[in-house]
Amino acid sequence: MKRVLLSVFFLWAFGGVAFEVNLLEVDLQARPGAVLAFSFLVRNELAQPEQIVLYLGDWDRDEFGENRFYEPGTVSRSAAAWTRVAPTSFVLAPGEVREIQGTVQVPADIPPGTYWTIVFVQGEPRLVPYQGVLVTVTRRIGIKIYVTVEPAEVRGELRGLEVRGLNPLWAWVKFANAGTRNLREVRASLRVIDVQGRTVAEVAASPVPCLPGAARWIRVDTAFRPEPGVYQVLATVDYGGEALLGLTLRLVVRPLNLLPLGEGWGVPQDLDGDGFYEDLNGDGVFDEVDLDVFARNLAHPVVRANFRAFDFNNDGVVDEGDLAALEALLRAARAKSPPQG
Numbered sequence: 001m002k003r004v005l006l007s008v009f010f011l012w013a014f015g016g017v018a019f020e021v022n023l024l025e026v027d028l029q030a031r032p033g034a035v036l037a038f039s040f041l042v043r044n045e046l047a048q049p050e051q052i053v054l055y056l057g058d059w060d061r062d063e064f065g066e067n068r069f070y071e072p073g074t075v076s077r078s079a080a081a082w083t084r085v086a087p088t089s090f091v092l093a094p095g096e097v098r099e100i101q102g103t104v105q106v107p108a109d110i111p112p113g114t115y116w117t118i119v120f121v122q123g124e125p126r127l128v129p130y131q132g133v134l135v136t137v138t139r140r141i142g143i144k145i146y147v148t149v150e151p152a153e154v155r156g157e158l159r160g161l162e163v164r165g166l167n168p169l170w171a172w173v174k175f176a177n178a179g180t181r182n183l184r185e186v187r188a189s190l191r192v193i194d195v196q197g198r199t200v201a202e203v204a205a206s207p208v209p210c211l212p213g214a215a216r217w218i219r220v221d222t223a224f225r226p227e228p229g230v231y232q233v234l235a236t237v238d239y240g241g242e243a244l245l246g247l248t249l250r251l252v253v254r255p256l257n258l259l260p261l262g263e264g265w266g267v268p269q270d271l272d273g274d275g276f277y278e279d280l281n282g283d284g285v286f287d288e289v290d291l292d293v294f295a296r297n298l299a300h301p302v303v304r305a306n307f308r309a310f311d312f313n314n315d316g317v318v319d320e321g322d323l324a325a326l327e328a329l330l331r332a333a334r335a336k337s338p339p340q341g
Contacts, residue, residue, distance in 0.1 A: 018139075019043065019044050021042050021121055021143060022041040022043075023143065024141075024142075025143065025144045026144070026146065027148075028145070028147045029148050029150060031106070031149065031150060032106055032108050032109065032110050033107070034106045035103060035104070035106070036103065036104040036106070037103050038102045038104070039101050041099055041100070042092065042097070042100060042121055043095070043096070044092035044093065044094055045095075047094055048094060049093050049094065050124065051123065052089070052091070052092055054087070054088045054121055055088065055119075055122070056072045056080045056117055056118070056120070057069055057070065057080070057142075058072050058078045059075070059116070060075055063174075063214075063217050064216075065216060069142075077114065077211075077213070078117055082104050082105050082107065084105075085101065086102075100119075102145070104145070106149060111149070111180075112151050112152050112180060113152045113180030113212055114148045114181050115148075116146045116147065116182070118143065118144050120142050121141045122139065123140070126138075126139075148181060148182065152180045152181035153179040153180045154179045154183070156175060156176065156186070158175055158176075158245040159174045160174030160247075161174070161233065161248070161249050162316075163251055163316070164314075165311065165315055166311070167276065167308060168222055168314075170219060170221040171220050171235065172217045172220075173188040173219075173220055173237065175188065175216050175239065176210075176214070176215040177211060177214055177215075177239075181212065182212060183209060183211075185207035185208075186208050186216065186218065186237060186239045187205070187237065188235060189203065189205065189235070189237075190203055190234070190235055192233050193233075194231055200231070201222045201223070203220060203222045203223075210239075218237075225275055228255040228256075229252075230252050231250075233249050234248045258309065259302050262281075265280075265281040265283075266281065268309065268310075269282055271286055275309075276309065276310070276311075276329075277306075277309040278326060286330060291326060291330065294310070294326055298318060304318065310322060
């Protein structure tokens, strides 16, 4: 039986109260029919006793990497039915540490691949101060349990590449784990090539995990602000397989063709040279009038045709989010240059 026990603690804290566990993941390898053991520690950092309850659940991630939690047995590769922990309920005195024992009984007829569950360590509800009021908080930490039954398959697919913002350029790369093994580090990179064949930008994103059967949109940011022209954007993904995955797209950045957004107004201007045209009415001043002009002209043909000039949150579209971003820019500008007098 294999035992996992670490000594570095992770803290759950809110309003000055906390308990700790010493690991957040357990990664086990097994053959069908194996019995595996693991353990972890829970420590009470409160000044009073804490009632602790342990229970199992299921989880996965959405396409942007956010955790989602379910009842045990919900996901198709759930290991909740095989996993036991003990004790499941106890009281920790102030400063006390308790070791939790866990076992995984792998079914004898299970197909190869990674299966998973999560052990929640939950404290009792308590009133804590928050922003001048008392709120009820229940503290909970999840410990993810992965069980990989060998021989698991490593296979990936590159399913999409979307350039979004242009100031600076960033893109979404869509990867799918088409195998049966949990992939801990999927590494996406982006290369931008101009019409002369020169690499004008090359950057790698931080690695992300991807569960079997799941897909991930991986954001890759660059510092490159493309001038009008034609570019080739190449996405490459290293997921630990025998070969890298690659996908390309042709990017056309058109010159701006700015016109006044209303009668009596000037042409929108970029007052600080950052590529965003915050002076919507073209009067040489960035103020509340520009916010009003923008709010009334989000769907204006000039705005739509020159979206990169008005994409203030740099997400590839012009919408209400850009109005909020423009308001934030105005607040920041005024904080730097408060009114005189």
